[in-house]
Amino acid sequence: MSVYTRVEQQQLKEFLSHYELGNLISYTGINAGIENTNYFVTTSDGEFVLTLFESLSNEELPYFLELMAYLAEHNISTAHPLSDLTGKYLRQLNGKPAALVQKLAGNTDVKIPTLNQCQALGDFLGNFHFVSPNFHLQRNNERGPHWWNTTAELVLPHMPPYDAKLLRSELDFQNRYQNLSLQQGVIHADLFRDNALFKGDKLCGVIDFYYACNDVLIYDIAVTVNDWCSLPNGNLDAKRVQAIFTNYNRIRPFTAIEYKIWPVMLRAAALRFWLSRLQDLHFPRPGEMTHIKDPTIFQNILQAHIQAGEQRIALLQ
Numbered sequence: 032m033s034v035y036t037r038v039e040q041q042q043l044k045e046f047l048s049h050y051e052l053g054n055l056i057s058y059t060g061i062n063a064g065i066e067n068t069n070y071f072v073t074t075s076d077g078e079f080v081l082t083l084f085e086s087l088s089n090e091e092l093p094y095f096l097e098l099m100a101y102l103a104e105h106n107i108s109t110a111h112p113l114s115d116l117t118g119k120y121l122r123q124l125n126g127k128p129a130a131l132v133q134k135l136a137g138n139t140d141v142k143i144p145t146l147n148q149c150q151a152l153g154d155f156l157g158n159f160h161f162v163s164p165n166f167h168l169q170r171n172n173e174r175g176p177h178w179w180n181t182t183a184e185l186v187l188p189h190m191p192p193y194d195a196k197l198l199r200s201e202l203d204f205q206n207r208y209q210n211l212s213l214q215q216g217v218i219h220a221d222l223f224r225d226n227a228l229f230k231g232d233k234l235c236g237v238i239d240f241y242y243a244c245n246d247v248l249i250y251d252i253a254v255t256v257n258d259w260c261s262l263p264n265g266n267l268d269a270k271r272v273q274a275i276f277t278n279y280n281r282i283r284p285f286t287a288i289e290y291k292i293w294p295v296m297l298r299a300a301a302l303r304f305w306l307s308r309l310q311d312l313h314f315p316r317p318g319e320m321t322h323i324k325d326p327t328i329f330q331n332i333l334q335a336h337i338q339a340g341e342q343r344i345a346l347l348q
Contacts, residue, residue, distance in 0.1 A: 034060035035316065036068045036083050036125055043072070043081075046124045049115040050131065052076045066241060068127070071134065078134040079113065080238075083127040085316075087241065092128055094170045095240050096120040098217060099132065105162045108155060108236040110135050137228030137235030144224070144259045147232035149274035152222070152255060155234060156275070157282030160248045163217035172220065172244040174303055176209055186309040194330065201302050201333065208295050213288060218251035219243055223258040249289045252279065253296035257304070257332055265335030294340035301336060305329035 044055050053075030061069040061080075068083040084092060096112045100120070103111040110132040112120040121130055141148060183202055187195050219226075220242040228235040252275065260271040276285075308326035315323060 034062065034068050034070075035085050036127055038068075038070065038081075038083070038125055042125055043070075046081075046122065046129065047072075047074065049117075049122060050113060051116065052079070052113075052131075072131070079131045080110070080134050081124075081129065081131055082241075083124055083129045084241075085127065087128065089121065089128050091170075092121055092130070094168045095243060096130060097168055098166060098243055099240055101166050102159065102162070107159055107162065108135075108234060109240070110236060110238055132238075135228050135236035135238065137230045137233075139225045139228060139238075141224045141227070141229055144271060145232055146270060146274045148229060148234070149259060149271045150278045151229075151232065151234035152227065152259060153275040153278030153280075154282070155227075155237060156219075156222070156252060156255065157279040159219065159237075160216055160251070160279075160283050164215070166217050170244045172218075172246040174220070174242065174307065175246065176205065179205070179302060179306055182306045182310050186306065186313055189313045190309070197330070197334070198305075201298065201337075205295070205299055205302060208292065208299075211288065211292060213247045213249060213292065214286065215246060216248055217243055218246050218248060218254075220246065220251060220254060222251070222255040247296070248283070249285070249293065250296050250300060252276075253293070253300035254303075257297065257300050257329070261332050261335075265331035265333075266339065267335075294336065297336045298333060298340070301329050301333035305333055 038058070040055070040058075043058055047055055056073045056075060058070045058072045058081070061071060067085050067087075070081045072079045072081045087095070097120075099109050099112050102109040113131040113133065114120055115122060121128055123129060179202060183198055187198065190198065219237065219240060221239060222237060226239045227237050256267065256272055256275060260267045260275070262268055279285075305326055308324050308329060311323050312326055
């Protein structure tokens with residue numbers, strides 16, 4: 032979340048006139064994340080989050096908004112989008128598609144996740160993946176293998192030789208594992224600490240579903256584990272990983288092939304976010320409040336997975 036598009040007070044008042052949310056009291060930009068413009072909005076009826084979509088189109092957005100509504104209506108801890116007076120979730124604001132969602136309780140200030148928080152994430156992902164295959168809309172992963180390769184071509188000229196060699200090697204490695212038969216459904220694809228709202232160890236909800244797509248379920252767990260369970264040196268905290276796995280498995284047990292492919296998925300998830308951060312670093316977008324994250328964090332995680340998983344990978348070949 033960031034602020035790329037400034038919203039003036041009168042613009043927001045006119046936008047809110049299409050909802051039954053009372054009078055505008057205050058609003059402030061949110062400086063977190065990197066894809067969309069976000070504001071906290073307070074009215075006489077409550078607190079909400081306003082999102083202006085910077086790259087997603089009107090045609091793409093129903094998938095995400097309908098998904099959030101579907102999950103909330105199936106008792107998954109997500110923010111339900113708000114419909115306007117005509118029953119629509121999506122409107123236009125300052126030339127951009129825009130939507131309001133409920134503001135959930137809790138904070139995204141987890142620095143070092145606790146085992147209880149990891150258990151809560153395992154419960155969330157298990158329940159999410161249990162119901163997500165029945166969601167009626169479909170969307171491909173726009174940041175899957177094709178995106179990895181095209182983005183790599185953009186960033187490689189800007190990388191030092193060692194880093195470029197590592198990137199090319201990992202792309203070659205991942206290309207060997209693209210035709211496996213793995214369970215699929217809708218995945219969050221970005222369940223980082225800044226997208227989970229906690230009060231202490233209680234998970235109040237998960238936000239920012241705008242990378243959600245239909246893809247391999249275990250990849251979603253790898254994305255989550257890489258952020259929630261990685262130590263400063265890139266290695267994984269085994270206790271945190273086990274906390275997520277144990278609670279997830281109670282709801283949707285892993286298959287035998289998923290256990291085998293797990294080291295590959297960890298590397299794929301690290302590669303995807305290393306690439307996206309490299310892209311943001313070398314090709315930043317202008318914005319009033321933006322935050323570019325350090326690519327080396329995921330480079331280190333990828334290297335740690337490569338070193339830890341060499342023997343296990345050999346069993347798959």
